[in-house]
Each structure stands twice: as structure tokens, then as C-alpha cells.
Amino acid sequence: MKLGFIVNPIAGMGGKVGLKGTDGEEVLKKAIELGAFPEAPEKAKKALEILIPIKDQIQMLTGPGSMGGEEAIELGFKPNIVGEAKERYNQEDTEIVAAEMACHGADLILFAGGDGTARNLFNVIGDKVPVIGIPAGVKIHSGVYANHPRSAGEVALKYLQGEEMEIKEMEVMDIDEEAFRQGQVTAKLYGYMKVPFEPELVQNQKSGGIVGEEAAIDGITDKIIEQMEEDILYIIGSGTSTRPIMEKLGLPNTLLGIDLVKNRKLVASDVNEKDILKHLEDNKAKIIVTVIGGQGYIFGRGNQQLSGEVVKRVGRENIIIIASKQKLMSLEGRPLLVDTGDDEVNSMFNGYMKVRTSYTEEAIHMLKGL
Structure with missing residues (x-):
């Protein structure tokens, strides 16, 4: 089995510093000025640690540097690197790496990020390759994410070991970050991606309020x-x-x-x-x-x-x-x-x-x- 492994290294950096997201260069710059630091790589490693017992039985495709390569190598994996190494990575790099993984025949893509990252993957692979998200962003409305980084690893482990699993089409949702900062939630459905589904491990899409509350x-x-x-x-x-x-x-x-x-x-x-x-x-x-x-x-x-x-x-x-x-x-x-x-x-x-x-x-x- 071929596993694609992608980390959006800046995902979630705007959360603790109160920026409600990290989309865009200016927001990222402000987050760094406020003392934000990358947390997605550590969350990605928590998921990947679950796969260590089968690391010699799978082929791994991963992004360069902090897009997955560093984390995988640190945990003893021997991945094939796709994409170009850079000092800083952006949304286009996520899409390029995901597209290359699909072209190389990845059976599953395990990725760390938020709703913006899920959108990036959807833009280039649609429902062609099953995915499971490692929750690492501020905005996580989409249904393609596991409920915890370790849960994402467990889903991937089951799937890569050939366990029988239901493959569900789950929502890729995202909101307008700028409107979000002004107190307005405008969620939009961008499409559906295939996810190996375990009800105890995969989160539901966020639901709105109920009339009568x-x-x-x-x-x-x-x-x-x-x-x-x-x-x-x-x-x-x-x-x-x-x-x-x-x-x-x-x-x-x-x-x-x-x-x-x-x-x-x-x-x-x-x-x-x-x-x-x-x-x-x-x-x-x-x-x-x-x-x-x-x-x-x-x-x-x-x-x-x-x-x-x-x-x-x-x-x-x-x-x-x-x-x-x-x-x-x-x-x-x-x-x-x-x-x-x-x-x-x-x-x-x-x-x-x-x-x-x-x-x-x-x-x-x-x-x-x-």
C-alpha cells in the first residue's frame, strides 16, 4: 500500500494568538509577531507514530521538509519525497504535493491541517483518493477529519492493513476567515472527499443551532x-x-x-x-x-x-x-x-x-x- 503524508506546517498557528485562522501571508506574519509557533508538525507525528509497526510494509510518499519529510524521517520512515524543497511553503505547495501523490498511485492520503488544507486537497484530487485528516487547524468544520491526531493514525493503520472499512463521502467545508474575524460565520460546502469511516474515530460535520433553543x-x-x-x-x-x-x-x-x-x-x-x-x-x-x-x-x-x-x-x-x-x-x-x-x-x-x-x-x- 502507498501512503501519502502531508503536513501544512502553519496550520493552526493563528488559534492561540486569537486570529481565528492562518489563511494568507499577512495573517501568518501577524501570528508570528504575536508569538505563534508551528504545532501541526507535532500533531502529525502523533498520528504517524501509530503507523510505526507497519513502516516497513508500506511505501510512503511525503512532502519535502516540514511538509512531512522531516517528521517521517524523524520517526524512522524512509519516504519518497515529492515536491520542491523551500524555506516556506504555501497552499500551492500543498496542492502540488497532493496532485503528485495521486499521480504516483497513493492508496490513502493522511494530511495535517484545517479546513483550508482540506480544500487544497479537494481542489486537485476530488474524490479520486481516500483521505483522512489530522486535526491541526483553527477551523475544522469539515467531516474529513479524525477526532484526534492519534485517531487519524488508527484509521490509516486499519485501512493500510486491509481491514474492511466503510468508505464514506464526507463534506469539505470552509468559512470566510475575514468575515469570521468580524463575528460572522459563513460556511460553504466545497464538495465531498472519500474517507475510511470509523464512527468512534472520525468527527462529524459541525451542525448549526436548533430552532427552539x-x-x-x-x-x-x-x-x-x-x-x-x-x-x-x-x-x-x-x-x-x-x-x-x-x-x-x-x-x-x-x-x-x-x-x-x-x-x-x-x-x-x-x-x-x-x-x-x-x-x-x-x-x-x-x-x-x-x-x-x-x-x-x-x-x-x-x-x-x-x-x-x-x-x-x-x-x-x-x-x-x-x-x-x-x-x-x-x-x-x-x-x-x-x-x-x-x-x-x-x-x-x-x-x-x-x-x-x-x-x-x-x-x-x-x-x-x-
Whole structure:
């Protein structure tokens, strides 16, 4: 079997620094100025480590340098490099490498990135070659991604070993990053790619809100505000379920960012990881997060500013999860997911936690650290 392995080395760099994506040279430059560093290569290695037992039984095609070659060689693989080595790689390089892999007969392409990377692959290979994505970007609305880097490796391992697997056509979605930064989510379906599907390992496409949730969210909001303690810093997560908290407090809200509130006053808006850590030096804090409908993530998708270090300093006991019953029901019994990039922090969440579902009710729901 031939495996294509591609890493988008800049994927996700805009997350922790609050830029909500890394599409475009100017955004990348700003991310670097704010102290962002590549995380996709490490996530890609977590997936590739799963394949080490069969590294001598497969042929690997990979991109040059930080596009996959460095990671593969470091783990003991002997890949064939496709594409031209450069100091910095861009979207065109991803498409060139993916196209060459398809021409060389790759049976599966394992790639690390976000929705933009999935679009790049779709542009050149469509549904000709099965793929599985290693989640490493800020925006991960598409259904072509595994729920964790190791899960991507497990899917690839099963497929390359010839296990019988359902091949599903999964959505390639992306949003307008510039509109996203202005608080508008405009998602577009670009097409479908073939994915070896394991329901416990591959994430669902993100679902939108359900009509009828407004009353529940209104009640949740009232309870959260009623229970706010004095001199505690509240870290308000992103999303439409947390927005009413800010609105009822009469405070400006960053719909797709993180805001800080203390004593019912805005302390800082649209903060990045560094900002949050600085405020945590002098404050006891609580984090209020909601659930991504259809997927179940509370950390690691669209709120990378709430990094493993932030979550660890705040503490599991100070995490407040809010979601309507309808949103929990949309998960069909699946656990809520935590993917901070820190295995130790993720494991803290294995087990059950309370979820505020209305003014008067809480649900007990299973959580799983990935």
C-alpha cells in the first residue's frame, strides 16, 4: 500500500494568538509577531507514530521538509519525497504535493491541517483518493477529519492493513476567515472527499443551532449571571450560546473570540492565550464554554486560545459547561470531547461532568479527553 503524508506546517498557528485562522501571508506574519509557533508538525507525528509497526510494509510518499519529510524521517520512515524543497511553503505547495501523490498511485492520503488544507486537497484530487485528516487547524468544520491526531493514525493503520472499512463521502467545508474575524460565520460546502469511516474515530460535520433553543439558552444565561462570584475572573468562551451572557451584562461581545469579565465588567476582549495567562497570574478564574453541535467538542475547536496551559491553571473544577438539551441530544449519546493538545490535560476530563441545560436543570454527561 502507498501512503501519502502531508503536513501544512502553519496550520493552526493563528488559534492561540486569537486570529481565528492562518489563511494568507499577512495573517501568518501577524501570528508570528504575536508569538505563534508551528504545532501541526507535532500533531502529525502523533498520528504517524501509530503507523510505526507497519513502516516497513508500506511505501510512503511525503512532502519535502516540514511538509512531512522531516517528521517521517524523524520517526524512522524512509519516504519518497515529492515536491520542491523551500524555506516556506504555501497552499500551492500543498496542492502540488497532493496532485503528485495521486499521480504516483497513493492508496490513502493522511494530511495535517484545517479546513483550508482540506480544500487544497479537494481542489486537485476530488474524490479520486481516500483521505483522512489530522486535526491541526483553527477551523475544522469539515467531516474529513479524525477526532484526534492519534485517531487519524488508527484509521490509516486499519485501512493500510486491509481491514474492511466503510468508505464514506464526507463534506469539505470552509468559512470566510475575514468575515469570521468580524463575528460572522459563513460556511460553504466545497464538495465531498472519500474517507475510511470509523464512527468512534472520525468527527462529524459541525451542525448549526436548533430552532427552539432560545428559551433554554435564555434560562442558562440567567442562572450563570445569578451565580457569578465577586472578584472571580470569568473567561467567556466563543459561540452563540455564550453570547447572551455578555449581552445581558450589557457588555460588548466577541462572538468568535474569548472575552474576560470580572465583577460583571469587561476586563479584556478578544484575548489570546498569552493575554489569558497574564490575567491568571493575579486572578482566580472560571471558564464558561459551550458544546459544538454535532461534534461535541468543548476545547480544541475554534477556541485554541483556551490552551492546555490555560485549562490546567484554571482547573477542571472551575470549568462551567453550558448547552441546551437539544444540542446534547444531537450527539446521540457520544461523549463531549477535549482536545487541548496536551495529553495530561485532556486526560483530566475523562469521566462525567455537569452541563447546565436550563435555568433549573443540569445534565450529567460523559467527557472524553482525546
